[in-house]
Amino acid sequence: MTSHNLPAEPNRFVGRARDVDELRGLLRDQRLVTLCGVGGIGKTRLALRVAGSVVGEFPDGVWLVELGRITSPDLVAHEIATVLGVREERSRPALDGLRVRLRGARALLLLDNCEQVVERCAELVAELLAGCPDLRILLTTREALRIPGELVWRVPRSTCPTRATPTPRPCCCSPTGPWPRAPAWPPATSTTSPGSAWRSTGSRSRSNWPRPARGC
Ligand SMILES: Nc1ncnc2c1ncn2[C@@H]1O[C@H](COP(=O)(O)OP(=O)(O)OP(=O)(O)O)[C@@H](O)[C@H]1O
Numbered sequence: 242m243t244s245h246n247l248p249a250e251p252n253r254f255v256g257r258a259r260d261v262d263e264l265r266g267l268l269r270d271q272r273l274v275t276l277c278g279v280g281g282i283g284k285t286r287l288a289l290r291v292a293g294s295v296v297g298e299f300p301d302g303v304w305l306v307e308l309g310r311i312t313s314p315d316l317v318a319h320e321i322a323t324v325l326g327v328r329e330e331r332s333r334p335a336l337d338g339l340r341v342r343l344r345g346a347r348a349l350l351l352l353d354n355c356e357q358v359v360e361r362c363a364e365l366v367a368e369l370l371a372g373c374p375d376l377r378i379l380l381t382t383r384e385a386l387r388i389p390g391e392l393v394w395r396v397p398r399s400t401c402p403t404r405a406t407p408t409p410r411p412c413c414c415s416p417t418g419p420w421p422r423a424p425a426w427p428p429a430t431s432t433t434s435p436g437s438a439w440r441s442t443g444s445r446s447r448s449n450w451p452r453p454a455r456g457c
């Protein structure tokens with residue numbers, strides 16, 4: 242059985258079937274897929290759902306690294322090493338240990354909530370992808386990494402579930418939605434807005450960065 246450290250979902254996952262399918266497809270061809278969008282739009286839930294659906298495709302595991310609480314860039318490699326069980330040694334940089342662990346591994350790393358340490362994530366991800374040819378990375382962030390090979394997928398607002406419910410209850414179109422923390426939810430309109438993807442230019446300079454219509 243393939244390993245993973247994905248948590249059980251806290252409640253029912255609502256909608257987004259098409260987004261999950263599209264992202265699963267993208268992960269087959271792309272080594273770095275970044276889910277980008279405003280806070281609370283559902284990046285983490287979507288990424289966890291996608292990661293959970295591809296566990297069988299990664300014999301060396303699907304590994305969630307939660308970076309939302311990290312504010313120091315120095316701790317990013319340490320967090321990844323901890324999740325992967327890589328022992329850190331004073332004599333070698335943490336990145337070297339990660340490279341050794343992931344070289345030849347058919348694994349998926351899910352780096353969640355990267356926005357606070359986005360610069361360091363960009364460096365590390367670039368190094369890991371270069372040194373570990375079978376590694377794939379799925380990432381959530383409010384700001385894209387802007388490195389070569391990055392496929393940025395803008396997370397759209399969720400659309401309403403279409404299936405009728407037996408008793409009236411809040412759905413994602415209600416003023417509050419079914420979950421407490423979703424400032425960017427419910428959808429502003431009832432129309433479906435698919436996620437859009439674009440390729441990073443590879444420069445972290447803002448001047449040549451294509452801006453999405455909305456979101457990150
Ligand atoms: N498809 C969904 N079904 C059910 N609940 C959802 C869904 N998407 C998001 N939620 C809920 O909405 C809240 C916000 O979602 P989430 O944490 O994924 O947003 P986020 O975009 O990652 O936010 P942040 O940028 O703050 O990390 C959470 O409580 C989450 O469980």
Ligand SMILES: [Mg+2]
Pocket residue numbers: 284285286353354381
């Ligand atoms: Mg999140």
